[in-house]
Each structure stands twice: as C-alpha cells, then as structure tokens.
Amino acid sequence: MFGDYSLSDLGAIFAMQGFAGLILFSVFLLMALGLAIIFGQMGVINMAHGEFMILGAYVTWLTSNFFQAHLPALFGGYFFVAMVLAFFASGALGMLVEWGLIRHLYKRPLDTLLATWGLSLILQQCYRSIFGAREVGVDLPQWMLGSFQVTDAIQIPINGVFVMVLTILITCAVAYILYWSRWGRQVRAVVQNRVMAGAVGINTEKVDRYTFALGCGVAGVAGSAFTMIGSTGPTSGQLYIVDTFLVVVFGGAASLLGTIASAFTISQAQSTLEFFLSGSMAKVITLLAIVGILMLRPQGLFALKVRK
Amino acid sequence: MFDTPRFANRSELLGIAVLAVLLLVILPLSLDVFRLNLVAKYLTYSFVALGLVLCWGCGGILSLGQGVFFGLGGYCMAMFLKLEASSAANTKIQSTPGIPDFMDWNQLTELPFFWKPFHSLTFAIVAVLVIPAIFALIVGAAMFKRRVGGVYFAIITQAIAAILTILIVGQQGYTGGINGITDLRTLKGWDIRTDHAKFILYFVEVGCLFVCIFAAQFIRHSKLGRILVAMRDKEDRVRFSGYSVANFKIFAFCAAAVLASIGGALFTLEVGFMSPSFVGIVPSIEMVIYTAVGGRMSILGAVYGTLIVNAAKTSFSESFPQLWLLGLGALFIAVVLAFPNGLAGIWRDLIQPRLDRFSRSPKPDAQWSQPMADKAPAE
Numbered sequence: 289m290f291g292d293y294s295l296s297d298l299g300a301i302f303a304m305q306g307f308a309g310l311i312l313f314s315v316f317l318l319m320a321l322g323l324a325i326i327f328g329q330m331g332v333i334n335m336a337h338g339e340f341m342i343l344g345a346y347v348t349w350l351t352s353n354f355f356q357a358h359l360p361a362l363f364g365g366y367f368f369v370a371m372v373l374a375f376f377a378s379g380a381l382g383m384l385v386e387w388g389l390i391r392h393l394y395k396r397p398l399d400t401l402l403a404t405w406g407l408s409l410i411l412q413q414c415y416r417s418i419f420g421a422r423e424v425g426v427d428l429p430q431w432m433l434g435s436f437q438v439t440d441a442i443q444i445p446i447n448g449v450f451v452m453v454l455t456i457l458i459t460c461a462v463a464y465i466l467y468w469s470r471w472g473r474q475v476r477a478v479v480q481n482r483v484m485a486g487a488v489g490i491n492t493e494k495v496d497r498y499t500f501a502l503g504c505g506v507a508g509v510a511g512s513a514f515t516m517i518g519s520t521g522p523t524s525g526q527l528y529i530v531d532t533f534l535v536v537v538f539g540g541a542a543s544l545l546g547t548i549a550s551a552f553t554i555s556q557a558q559s560t561l562e563f564f565l566s567g568s569m570a571k572v573i574t575l576l577a578i579v580g581i582l583m584l585r586p587q588g589l590f591a592l593k594v595r596k
Numbered sequence: 597m598f599d600t601p602r603f604a605n606r607s608e609l610l611g612i613a614v615l616a617v618l619l620l621v622i623l624p625l626s627l628d629v630f631r632l633n634l635v636a637k638y639l640t641y642s643f644v645a646l647g648l649v650l651c652w653g654c655g656g657i658l659s660l661g662q663g664v665f666f667g668l669g670g671y672c673m674a675m676f677l678k679l680e681a682s683s684a685a686n687t688k689i690q691s692t693p694g695i696p697d698f699m700d701w702n703q704l705t706e707l708p709f710f711w712k713p714f715h716s717l718t719f720a721i722v723a724v725l726v727i728p729a730i731f732a733l734i735v736g737a738a739m740f741k742r743r744v745g746g747v748y749f750a751i752i753t754q755a756i757a758a759i760l761t762i763l764i765v766g767q768q769g770y771t772g773g774i775n776g777i778t779d780l781r782t783l784k785g786w787d788i789r790t791d792h793a794k795f796i797l798y799f800v801e802v803g804c805l806f807v808c809i810f811a812a813q814f815i816r817h818s819k820l821g822r823i824l825v826a827m828r829d830k831e832d833r834v835r836f837s838g839y840s841v842a843n844f845k846i847f848a849f850c851a852a853a854v855l856a857s858i859g860g861a862l863f864t865l866e867v868g869f870m871s872p873s874f875v876g877i878v879p880s881i882e883m884v885i886y887t888a889v890g891g892r893m894s895i896l897g898a899v900y901g902t903l904i905v906n907a908a909k910t911s912f913s914e915s916f917p918q919l920w921l922l923g924l925g926a927l928f929i930a931v932v933l934a935f936p937n938g939l940a941g942i943w944r945d946l947i948q949p950r951l952d953r954f955s956r957s958p959k960p961d962a963q964w965s966q967p968m969a970d971k972a973p974a975e
Contacts, residue, residue: 331747333751389929389933393932393933396932397747398658398750399936400932401660401747401750402881402884402885402888402928402931403933405881405928406928406929407925407928407929408925409921409922409924409928410925412921413918413921413922413925416918530754530755530758530877533751533754533755534755537748537752566766568762568763568765569766571762572759572766575755575758576759578755579752579755579756579759582752583735583738583739583742583752586739586742586744
C-alpha cells in the first residue's frame with residue numbers, strides 16, 4: 289500500500305495524518321476525561337455523555353451568536369466566555385440528573401445504562417425541537433483561521449493547534465483536581481470505600497453529586513472545543529459515545545494515564561489507516577483491534593492492581 | 597418428563613393458552629392483512645426479547661449486541677432469497693447476469709465465495725441456526741472465561757454491533773450497503789409478497805414463536821435455569837459450589853443469540869428485506885427495552901412488551917413524530933426507576949391478587965416471581 293508514494297511524500301502524509309489524528313485525539317481525550325471521571329471513578333455508565341457534550345457545543349454556538357450581535361468588538365475572545373458557560377451549563381444539568389436519576393441507581397449499574405440511554409433520547413429530541421434538526425457551526429474569530437506552513441507539503445491549521453493546547457490544559461486541570469486537591473482525595477476515598485469515607489466525615493452524597501457534575505462539565509468543555517473543528521447537530525454526540533467508552537475501557541477504567549494513552553493510540557491508528565483504506569474500513573479495523581485486545585486483556589492497558 | 601423439573605405451572609400454562617388464542621384467533625380475525633403483517637414484524641422482535649429474558653433476566657448478562665445476531669440470521673435468509681430472486685433470467689439487463697443487482701452496480705463480476713453456499717435453502721437454514729451460535733460462543737468464551745461481565749460485557753457487545761454495522765455499510769458490493777438486501781421475491785418458487793403468503797407466514801411465525809416459548813420455559817424450569825438465576829444473584833457462591841459459571845453464561849448467551857437469529861430470519865421473510873438499520877446500536881438497545889417493559893424475568897411478558905412498545909411506536913410516530921423519542925426516553929427511565937419488573941410485575945402485584953380473590957385459587961408458584969428491585973445483581 290506504500291508503493292505509489294515517494295519517501296518524502298510518505299513523510300508528509302504521516303505528518304499530516306498524524307496531525308489529523310492529534311485533533312481526533314483531542315476530541316477523544318476531552319470526551320473520555322469526563323467519562324473517566326464518571327465511569328472510572330464512580331462506576332456509573334452515562335450513555336447520555338455525548339448529549340452533555342453537545343449541550344456545551346450549543347452553548348458555545350449561542351454565545352458566539354450573542355457576541356456577533358451585541359459585542360462585535362470582543363468577538364475574538366468569545367470562546368473563553370463560551371467555554372466557562374458550557375462548563376457550568378453541562379455541570380448544572382449533570383447535577384440535576386444525578387439528583388433526579390443516578391443516585392437511585394448506584395447499586396444497579398446495568399440499569400443506569402438503560403436509564404441514561406433514555407435520557408439521551410430525550411435530550412436529543414429537546415435539542416431538535418429547540419435548535420432544529422440541521423447542524424449548526426460557529427464562526428471562528430479571525431486569529432484562529434489560517435494555518436502554519438511548516439514545509440511545502442505540511443500545513444498545520446491554527447484552530448487544531450488551539451484545540452490541542454486546550455486539551456492539554458484541561459487534562460492537567462483534571463489531573464490536578466483528582467490527584468492533588470483535597471476534594472479529589474475525597475472523591476477517591478469515596479470510590480475506594482464508601483462506608484469508611486462516610487465514617488471519617490466525608491459527605492459521600494455531596495461528593496457523588498459534584499463528581500458527576502464535574503464529569504459532565506468537562507464534557508461540556510469538550511463540546512465547546514468540538515465546535516472549533518466540526519459542526520454540531522442533535523445527534524452528533526451519539527456518534528462518539530461508543531468510541532469514547534472503548535477509549536476509557538481500553539485504557540483501564542480507573543487510570544487517567546491509561547485514558548490518555550489509549551485515546552492517543554486509537555486516534556493515531558484510525559487516522560493513519562484512514563489515508564490508506566476507506567474511512568469505514570479504517571474504523572472497523574481499529575475497533576476490531578481494540579475489541580480483540582480487550583478480549584485478551586479485559587482489564588485494559590493500565591490497570592490498577594486492586595484486590596477485590 | 598414434565599414432572600421434575602416442572603415444565604410450567606398452572607397459571608403459566610393458562611397464560612400461554614391466552615397468548616395462543618390472542619395470536620392465532622383474535623388478531624387474524626380482527627386485523628386486515630397490512631396490520632397483521634405489522635404484528636408479524638413486531639413478533640420477530642419478540643424472539644430477541646425471549647432470548648434476552650434468558651440471558652439478561654435469568655442470567656444477569658446484559659447484551660447490547662442482540663441486533664448483531666438478529667442481523668446475522670436476517671442476512672443469511674436474505675442472501676438465500678436474493679440469490680433466488682436474481683436468477684439469470686431475472687437479471688438479463690445486468691452486465692453480469694445471475695448475480696444480485698447491487699453487486700452489479702458495484703462492478704463485481706463474480707459471486708463472492710461466501711455467497712455461493714447460500715444457493716441452498718438447507719444451508720441457509722442451518723446457517724441461521726449455527727453461525728450466530730458459533731459467533732456467540734467465540735465472544736462469550738473469550739469474555740466469560742476471563743470473568744469479564746456486567747458493564748464491560750455490555751460495552752463490548754455494543755462495540756461489536758457498531759463494528760458490524762460499519763462493515764455492512766462500508767462493503768457495499770458484498771452486502772448491499774446501507775440499503776441492505778432488498779427486492780426479495782420468492783421462496784422456492786412461492787411468491788412471498790402476496791397477501792395470502794403473508795397470512796400463511798404469520799401462522800408459521802407464530803408456530804415458531806410457541807416452539808421457542810416452550811423451549812425457553814423448559815430451559816428456565818430445568819436445573820440449568822435455576823443455576824442461571826443463582827449465578828445472577830450470587831455468582832461467587834455458585835462458583836464455589838463447583839459449577840463452571842463461565843460455561844453456563846456462554847450457554848445463555850448462545851441460546852439468546854440463536855433465538856435472535858431465528859427472529860431475524862423470520863423478519864426477512866415477513867418484511868421482504870434486511871438492512872443494517874436492524875443491526876446497529878440503536879435497534880439493539882431498543883430490543884432490550886422491549887424485554888424490560890414486558891418484565892425482564894417473564895417469558896410471556898417479553899412477547900407482550902414487544903407488541904405493546906412497537907404498537908405504541910407505530911401509532912405515535914404516525915401521528916406525533918416528535919413525541920415518540922420523548923416517550924421512548926421516558927419509557928426507558930420509568931421502567932428502570934419505577935417498574936423494574938415491567939408489565940409482568942404490575943400484573944403480579946396488582947391484578948393477579950384480585951383475580952385470586954375472586955377465584956380463591958391457591959397462590960401462584962412464587963419460586964420464579966420474586967421482586968428483584970431490591971436485590972438486582974451487584975456487579
């Protein structure tokens with residue numbers, strides 16, 4: 289399959305596809321971060337995760353429209369406002385869902401899966417009724433358009449770089465919150481031993497609620513970043529949900545490092561294969577490889593050694 | 597042979613008899629052929645729901661990939677029917693006569709090797725029963741032998757459903773792509789598109805359904821079925837008692853796969869086409885909701901649940917298309933939060949006691965009908 293390309297062409301192809309893969313990696317990682325918090329830490333299957341992401345995307349779209357209409361001078365900076373709004377909108381919805389739905393189901397993970405699937409159907413229909421069935425896209429501010437010309441054959445779009453930088457920052461923030469902050473220690477304590485954590489004075493219900501809200505909030509930010517590179521429709525979230533779950537499971541559910549590594553592997557494999565095969569076959573081969581590896585090594589790449 | 601283990605108790609036999617009267621007498625007499633064909637289409641899903649009762653309700657294994665097996669069965673049948681429909685005489689105008697039309701459109705000049713055995717009806721029927729079983733055996737053995745279960749199993753089966761859909765859509769020349777395999781005409785020279793054929797096929801299908809219901813009843817009342825339930829509730833105790841938990845799980849999964857596949861094959865016959873839209877994630881998870889609505893432990897509930905949800909879907913999406921998704925979503929949540937035992941639970945808790953008070957008959961056998969809301973399997 290390499291025969292038709294010269295060596296320098298191949299280099300450029302790998303660089304460009306590698307970069308496309310890095311953007312896919314950012315999307316996977318941003319979505320998977322939220323899931324890694326919710327599924328990895330709390331053990332809750334949230335099939336509506338994609339819809340939380342899309343909520344963030346719609347909030348970003350609304351903000352960009354608002355800035356365009358009322359504050360055109362500040363349009364260059366709308367994205368940062370939108371990101372914060374998206375975080376809080378998705379987080380608030382997440383908190384509501386935890387209170388109304390998830391907290392009744394902590395002992396029945398398979399039922400959570402069905403209930404959140406129902407929730408995702410409802411949210412999709414709400415988006416369709418409110419925003420219309422057509423996909424919407426945001427206008428990028430001037431400074432995000434264009435691309436860096438690295439060599440003759442290699443071009444790197446600025447919005448992609450921006451999304452990647454954002455991903456790295458958010459990942460660091462999540463890692464800090466979970467592993468170094470006082471609140472993150474409480475979360476991990478509750479996950480490891482709920483009864484003991486309660487006995488030493490941690491309010492476990494409150495921790496659950498805020499953990500779920502944080503996961504959903506991160507999904508909202510992911511949606512916000514997603515608008516930079518693609519358009520948003522009511523069902524866009526569902527396209528990614530299976531991939532994202534595979535990313536989290538493949539990485540080893542409770543490991544942040546594993547999530548990063550598996551998001552990287554999967555996105556790079558897929559985008560490199562995509563150039564040489566058709567898009568659907570690339571996806572089939574990638575997914576098959578993941579499922580195959582998971583059958584041989586069900587605990588994922590980076591498994592915590594925990595005595596059960 | 598029905599003494600120990602008991603095959604069905606009195607109230608279950610009565611329930612089967614009521615269902616038989618409903619499906620064989622009341623519906624055919626009261627509906628026109630179009631509506632009866634719709635019922636037939638719904639009933640094909642109830643095979644899947646039956647399998648899920650065994651696999652999910654009894655065994656506690658939630659598979660979100662039943663659409664895969666439904667699709668495998670459906671495609672096996674569709675391949676046979678398609679080959680019969682695209683005889684050399686019927687496909688004269690193609691550049692390569694004698695191959696299915698979508699292959700001709702995709703510049704294939706020869707029948708692919710895996711299509712060739714499907715010239716034979718016997719092979720197709722054997723394939724419907726065997727291919728899903730083998731596939732489920734491979735997946736189940738790989739997962740259950742390593743003690744993967746619960747949520748992980750659900751996610752992986754869902755991924756398999758996604759993979760198969762993408763594969764079918766992508767390999768247009770071999771599978772008919774997103775449109776599926778359409779324009780099926782005859783079964784051994786017998787036109788399946790006429791009203792009369794549809795009428796007969798309906799009864800054939802109901803016959804198959806009752807065979808499957810009896811098989812499922814038999815499995816559940818046998819020792820095997822009791823071990824499945826024990827495994828769902830306390831897996832470790834069953835393992836420590838010396839049973840091979842993995843093998844029982846594999847059996848339940850394979851049985852569910854074969855039931856789904858039979859449903860798929862009958863679906864192709866009834867509806868006259870098969871497409872990837874019955875394979876993927878969304879149909880697979882909808883099939884789970886049919887079971888949940890009927891009552892995940894109830895074999896007859898699965899049939900009623902399928903019929904009711906599908907009838908509601910058809911009538912809602914005819915009149916209020918926006919409301920249907922909201923309704924379906926609310927149904928998912930309501931069934932999980934408020935009625936974990938579905939219709940069967942409502943029947944048992946609210947209606948049956950009142951009937952019993954009238955007839956003063958002894959209470960129904962409570963062995964299989966304990967509420968499971970408070971002791972659902974801990975993962």
